[in-house]
Amino acid sequence: MQKITKDQLVEKTVALLSDGTVSAVLGWSRGEFDYDITPAVFKTAEDLKENFVWNDFCGANFSKYLVAQTGKVEGKILVFLKPCDTYSFNQLLTEHRFDREKVYAVGIPCEGMADIAKVKEIVGDGIVSIEADGENLKVSTLYEDAPALVNAKDVMAERCVNCKSKKHVAYDELMGDDGEVIESNRFDEVARLEAMTPDERFAFWQNELSRCIRCNACRDACPACTCEKCVFDNPASSVENKAPANSFEEKMFHIIRAFHVAGRCTDCGECSRVCPQNIPLHLLNRKFIKDINEFYGEYQAGAEVGSRAPLVDYTTEDLEPGEVFDRGDKDA
């Protein structure tokens, strides 16, 4: 259930398009289904009125799209940013990935997005339409005559249950009210895994990562993964564009993917959202964030433009890699 309505967003964008402030709009459009929302670039008011969508499945983080789109558009491009997207937006600005002058950022409040996998767990397959209905989602399926009512809170995506901030850290214009940074329990699951024995952890990750089909969606959606040439696209690497041949390749991909964004990951949760196999990829990223916070002091990537990421920084007093395990050894 979102506080802001689609009509408000369309009205705002049409106004900005017609007075020439922006020449294109980065927004959401309907894909195959109501819950299958696709990012789209709108250039006319008619197109917007017809195809623009705003519902509980508009989870896509648009920050990364700016890298490609700002170069393609004459004039400014309007982008909608939910609070968590603004952190990625700042992080990309820090890394000089797009021109801030070419972007008109509109901050919009977010009440948490729904996870279609959770909806399907409750109502089953064959969903034909989903509509917002107050606190609930009205889900119609092929097999039931009456639509099922599902509370939006019950099907909220994991990343939104543990939302870290409702505060926008970057915008040109804000619609609705700004929120606060939240003391979330986002590291609880990581701590639970850390408390396990190495054998249990190994079994857990073996089980999770063995589902990976190497579709690269986690990498492609990640706002921190913006290298033009990715190590995993290297034809000499033997792991380019193919499903993992064995458990080593699964682990290698996921360790390296998480490592490459360590210190720069804003914990937006896009990796887990786009994973077709529902692998909890954000746990790997959060493990790095948790460690970095513990080793080098609290750091939130993207909280401000120009901050130095912990892994490209150092102090002479840092802890030794061997000491990492001496902090209350759980495995001993």
Add this chain to the structure above:
Amino acid sequence: MQVKEYKPLIVAFCCNWCSYAGADLAGNNRLSYPADVKIIRVPCSCRVNPMFILRAFQRGADGVIICGCHPGDCHYTSGNYYTRRRMAALFSMLDFLGIEKERTRVEWVSAAEGAKFAATMNEFAETVASLGENKRLEDLRCKR
């Protein structure tokens, strides 16, 4: 039937300026360390990409050790400080995935510490041998 005796294979990434010279000194002083330690010379310990470590395990290493100059003594001023942060994060992640933490290590060995180099390698080889074969990051296609 002949049972192949298990010998651990250890890959040591040694920085050109300190640890590689330290290994050299160990040799000059006739200090012995296991022949299972294969040294790979790198310009600086921070040249070691996490992928190198995983690749070493894939190709059959049972332990990987990274040796560099003591913090503050880096030939390139700050390389080993970056190594220290990166490897702390990486080792913690490997442990998070359930991979034995004793298989990876970072040690600072200067060019004058031939004895430390030999002692470190002896001790590390022993630790890795007691863990046995690397099963959790192995790639069966690369087995000899």
